[in-house]
Amino acid sequence: MKKIFVRIFDFFNTVESKIAFYPTLLAITGFFVAALMMYLEGQGISKEIMDVLPLLMVEDGDTALSVLSACLGGLISLMVFSFSMVMLLLSQASSNYSPRLLPGLISDKRHQFILGIYLATILYNIFTLFSIEPSEDKYTLPGFSVLLGIVMTIICLVAFIYFIHNISQSIQINNILDTIFESAEIRLKKLIKSEEDQNKTFPDTSKWHAYPAGSSGYFQNLSINNILQICEEEKTKIYITIPKGLFVLKNATFLKSEKPLDDKVVKAFVSNISFARGELIEDNYTLAFKQITEIAVKAMSPGINDPGTAINAIDYLTDLFALRMQKQDNGIIVHNKKTNLRVAVVTFKELLFNVMASLRTYCKHDPIMVSKLLWMLKYLQNQPAAEVNYHTQVSEEMETLLKQAKDSLESETDVAAIEKIYKA
Incomplete structure (x- = not known):
C-alpha cells in the first residue's frame, strides 16, 4: 500500500507541471458547481433569498x-487573449533567453489557476443558461445561480488584471533568474541537510552485476x-550509474x-524510477546551472x-556554486544507518567545467566578462567546501x-x- 501511495505521489508531481492540469481541474469544478446549483x-x-434580499436577484x-x-x-474573448499572452511569453522567452526555460514557465501555477478560473466560470455560465426559461417569473427563475454567475465573472475580471501584471513581471530576465535560483537553492539546501552527520562509505562497484533500464528518457526521480x-x-x-537529470x-x-x-526484481527497481521527456529544477538542481549558463x-x-x-547570470551562478560546494559528491543515501543505495551524481568538477567551458567560449574576447568570471572563481576559492579538492578544481578553471x-x-x-585580478 505504501508503494502505491508513493507512485501516486510521483505521478502527481509529473502531471502537476503540465499547463493543462489545473485548468482542467478547475473546469471540472465549475461543472459540478453548476450541477449543485441546479439541485439547490x-x-x-432562489425563492428563499428573494424573500430576504430581493434587490440582489434578477426578476426577468x-x-x-x-x-x-x-x-x-466576454469571458471567451478574455480567455483567448490570455492564452495568446501565455504563448507570446513562451515564444519570447525561448527566442531571447533559452528554450530550457519553457517547462518552468509552463508550470507557473498562477497562470494555470487564472486560466482555470476562466474555464470554470464559462462552463458554469453555459449550464446555468440551460436552466433559464424566458417566460419564467421571478419566483421560479434561478436567480441565485444567475447572481453567482455574475459574481464569478467579476472575479475573472479581477484575475485578468492580476494576470496582465504577472505576465509583465514574468518576462523580465531578473525575475526569471530569481525564480530559477530560488528553486535550485531550495533543492540544494534540502540535499545538503540530508548529508549532515552521516559517515558514508560504499563498496567498490566495478565488479557488480549490471542491468539496463529497459526504457529511455530523462532520469527524473526515484522512490527512495x-x-x-x-x-x-x-x-x-x-548503485544507480546515471545521475538524475541525464x-x-x-x-x-x-x-x-x-x-x-x-x-x-529488476523490473521492481525500475518501476520505482520516473523517466520523463522533460526536466524540472525541483527534481534536478543541475538544470538551474544549465539554464542560467544558457541565458x-x-x-x-x-x-x-x-x-x-x-x-547578472554570473552573479546567480556564483551564489549557486558557493552553495554547491557545501554538498558532497558521493551520492550515498543513508537510511536507518544503512547504506544500501548509491546514486551517481554530477560532480562539482564536472558541473564547474560544463558551465565554464560554455562561458569561456563566448566570453573570452570580452575583458569585462573575463574579469567577472575571475571574480566569481576567486570568490569560490574563499568559500567553505565539503571536499578538499573543490578549491583545487576552481584554481584549475581559473588558470584555463x-x-x-x-x-x-x-x-x-x-x-x-x-592578470592583475588573477594575482590579487
Whole structure:
C-alpha cells in the first residue's frame, strides 16, 4: 500500500507541471458547481433569498439570459487573449533567453489557476443558461445561480488584471533568474541537510552485476523508500550509474547490484524510477546551472549582445556554486544507518567545467566578462567546501580561463588588467 501511495505521489508531481492540469481541474469544478446549483434551485433556494434580499436577484428571464450571454461572450474573448499572452511569453522567452526555460514557465501555477478560473466560470455560465426559461417569473427563475454567475465573472475580471501584471513581471530576465535560483537553492539546501552527520562509505562497484533500464528518457526521480525496502528484502546493495537529470538509454547500464537479480526484481527497481521527456529544477538542481549558463551565453551572442544580462547570470551562478560546494559528491543515501543505495551524481568538477567551458567560449574576447568570471572563481576559492579538492578544481578553471583570455584579447592593457585580478 505504501508503494502505491508513493507512485501516486510521483505521478502527481509529473502531471502537476503540465499547463493543462489545473485548468482542467478547475473546469471540472465549475461543472459540478453548476450541477449543485441546479439541485439547490430545485429545492427553492432562489425563492428563499428573494424573500430576504430581493434587490440582489434578477426578476426577468430575458434579462437573465442577456446578462449571462454577455458574460459568457466576454469571458471567451478574455480567455483567448490570455492564452495568446501565455504563448507570446513562451515564444519570447525561448527566442531571447533559452528554450530550457519553457517547462518552468509552463508550470507557473498562477497562470494555470487564472486560466482555470476562466474555464470554470464559462462552463458554469453555459449550464446555468440551460436552466433559464424566458417566460419564467421571478419566483421560479434561478436567480441565485444567475447572481453567482455574475459574481464569478467579476472575479475573472479581477484575475485578468492580476494576470496582465504577472505576465509583465514574468518576462523580465531578473525575475526569471530569481525564480530559477530560488528553486535550485531550495533543492540544494534540502540535499545538503540530508548529508549532515552521516559517515558514508560504499563498496567498490566495478565488479557488480549490471542491468539496463529497459526504457529511455530523462532520469527524473526515484522512490527512495521503496527501493531501499527492495534492497533489504533481496539483501543487496544498489548503485544507480546515471545521475538524475541525464538521459538514460534503453540498453545502457543503469543499475548495478551487489548480488545477482532476476528479471522480476529488476523490473521492481525500475518501476520505482520516473523517466520523463522533460526536466524540472525541483527534481534536478543541475538544470538551474544549465539554464542560467544558457541565458548568459545567449546574451553574449552577436544576435542578442546583452552583456548586462550575462553579468547578472554570473552573479546567480556564483551564489549557486558557493552553495554547491557545501554538498558532497558521493551520492550515498543513508537510511536507518544503512547504506544500501548509491546514486551517481554530477560532480562539482564536472558541473564547474560544463558551465565554464560554455562561458569561456563566448566570453573570452570580452575583458569585462573575463574579469567577472575571475571574480566569481576567486570568490569560490574563499568559500567553505565539503571536499578538499573543490578549491583545487576552481584554481584549475581559473588558470584555463586566464590562458584562453590572453590568447583572445588583443589589447595589452586588457591582458594586464585581468592578470592583475588573477594575482590579487
